[in-house]
Amino acid sequence: MTNCLRNSRRLLSQHHQARLLLARPSQQVPTSSTRFHHITPQRQPDVWRSIPAGLSSRHVIKHRRCYCCTSSPPSPARCCRWYHDPRKVAALSALATGAALMAFRHRYLEFVPCTNRAHFVVASPRSERELGESDFAEYKEKMASHILDPLHPDSVRVRLIARKIIHAAYRGLGVMDHDDAVMLRVTTNLDQAGKALGPRPQTTHLRGLDWDVILVADSNAGATAMCMPGGKVVVYTGLLDDPFTDDDIATVIAHEVGHIIARHDVDIASRKPLRIFRLPHSSQRMEAEADYIGLLLLGAAGFEPHIARAFFQKTAKMREGPPTFRDRYLCPHPLDEERSKFLSQPNVLGKALEPYREYTVMNILANRYFR
């Protein structure tokens, strides 16, 4: 009986406290402006001092940092939601960001053949090809009156050299047949057991490319060439003038094919949002990379690799005067002297000599037994 009375009094007391809450709505109720401030027990609004049924004082003390309560006192279920705790929100955000970065890396990170340089390429091979086709069609329309006929002797000469290099690229990189990839074999780091270290370089973008090599008579272009994504190569007639030879033409075309193998155009396009990385130094590094891949291509195509060094020595002598500040630091290409020096280094030239030896031996055997 006594317990019943005590319980009745306690219930009445709780009921009285609840009525007090309803009767004092104008008290210092946390508003949206006070939502995120730190509420200490000393600063608790009056409305919290009267603890409603189902909410113990221990709970209020435990959850004194409340971020959600506005016009109503906190409930245990409401205050225990994870997204009300900024530390949990921050930890989850960090996890989500890390997962997104990992997914981006897995999807877009590629390794350049021969140099094994890692780079992010956002464009797919298909969109790269479409971009190249579109640019090439536009260029041909603009230069229609300067493009030499495909059956012109000079055009045939250039295309025969280019075909040799392109075939060497497909064979040397194992694009169609992974068993015979001499260019990858000599440039891949191996462990003690002879197993390749690191992931396989990206070569799938070369499959099914519609290669096209044209010769353009443009006196302003000089002895040079250029390439576009999707296997499009433009050679200017200045490269056919004296003192340049077939070896020089092969060196320049191999360099341009090296750009296409390394996907430099889409690499640059992928960096466009980060303009800070579009520095001459970055372009010069890509040029050196194309030089290196081109050197290996020359060897794999049966051209003596020393011709690349000789070409840049020749062009360095043709330059009028010493190199200017612009030539040295602001030009996208390294100095010809530096390119010649780089291609003469034993660890660079030696890589190209191996495919050249293999090509020479195979050629000798083919001529002996299959003529």
Ligand SMILES: [Zn+2]
């Ligand atoms: Zn280049």
